[in-house]
Amino acid sequence: MSITSVLEGLGTALPPRRLTNEEMARGLDTDDEWIRTRTGITARHVAEDDVATGDLAVDAGAAALKSAGGGTVDAVVVATTTPDQLCPNTASGVAERLGFTGAAAIDLNVACTGFVYGLATAAGLLATATSERLLLIGAETMVRFTNPYDRTTRVLFGDGAGAVALRAGRGPPSHSDYTYEDSFLRMEGREVYRHAVHRMIASLTAACERSGLAVTDLDRVVAHQANARILEAVAGRLGMPVSKFPMTVAEHGNTSAASIPLALAAEPPTPGERVGLVAFGGGFAWGAATLVWPQLSQG
Numbered sequence: 001m002s003i004t005s006v007l008e009g010l011g012t013a014l015p016p017r018r019l020t021n022e023e024m025a026r027g028l029d030t031d032d033e034w035i036r037t038r039t040g041i042t043a044r045h046v047a048e049d050d051v052a053t054g055d056l057a058v059d060a061g062a063a064a065l066k067s068a069g070g071g072t073v074d075a076v077v078v079a080t081t082t083p084d085q086l087c088p089n090t091a092s093g094v095a096e097r098l099g100f101t102g103a104a105a106i107d108l109n110v111a112c113t114g115f116v117y118g119l120a121t122a123a124g125l126l127a128t129a130t131s132e133r134l135l136l137i138g139a140e141t142m143v144r145f146t147n148p149y150d151r152t153t154r155v156l157f158g159d160g161a162g163a164v165a166l167r168a169g170r171g172p173p174s175h176s177d178y179t180y181e182d183s184f185l186r187m188e189g190r191e192v193y194r195h196a197v198h199r200m201i202a203s204l205t206a207a208c209e210r211s212g213l214a215v216t217d218l219d220r221v222v223a224h225q226a227n228a229r230i231l232e233a234v235a236g237r238l239g240m241p242v243s244k245f246p247m248t249v250a251e252h253g254n255t256s257a258a259s260i261p262l263a264l265a266a267e268p269p270t271p272g273e274r275v276g277l278v279a280f281g282g283g284f285a286w287g288a289a290t291l292v293w294p295q296l297s298q299g
Helices: 021-025 032-039 053-067 090-097 111-127 189-210 228-238 256-266
Strands: 003-013 018-020 043-045 075-079 104-108 133-141 159-170 220-223 274-281 285-292
Touching (some): 053 090, 053 159, 075 090, 090 133, 104 111, 159 256, 189 228, 220 228
Parallel strands (some): 075 104, 075 133, 220 274
Antiparallel strands (some): 274 285
8 A cells, every 4th residue: 555645734934024015115116016917916024134944934833733733743844945054954953943853854945846846855755654744844034035126026025934744644156256146036037937837837737647637627726926927827728717726925925935835824725625736936946746635633
């Protein structure tokens, strides 16, 4: 009998500070209307300077464990593009602060696709009996890595974390070469849009085929929350109603690896629903997964 991955808990953490488009637009050549019409974003949560990615990850991980009814884990996987430091990794600090000093601790850096890659990593750990129960956390503090003078990236991102508890079931270049601009994210918006729509459609279709489903069999698609127009285009080209694509981008902005679990928590699926997860992100990485949503404990 094959070993499967069972989702048993879900938790999130958002910084209390909410930054509106009007506030962010100050000092930039833009305004609320320009941001909303091109991205669907109206606000985002921003971590204070003394809040690290690991802090958000710990809070989200603790919430996911509470949702799962408590207990211990033997592995912690943190998907992040904004680690607290290069070494030791962020996951090791998160595991220690949660009380799992003997747990395996793994960081994944795949930008906005990190949570989907994390699911694949977690599934492998569980399937090979390397772990019996683990935490997968997507956590980002993206805002501090955006150029404060570049409206094309500054307005897009937000900070936050989301986590799931899973158990086994059956059935760099040299910094001396950097310019000031190299310290920040850069993006070619039109190219990203074109590739994102194409790759998300292709990867979600492939994941459904491997599960014996048609894309239209999915009850909902929880996609990486980068841009409302991207999600609308994906839904339209797949022939699916946009109502099947829950969106949190308006309030969260692009939270990179944290966006999918945050979206899952904001509008949890009903037990038994067939759910597709799909993402596209920096470095042109993409991935998708399908799952049947379980009955979760209220914690």
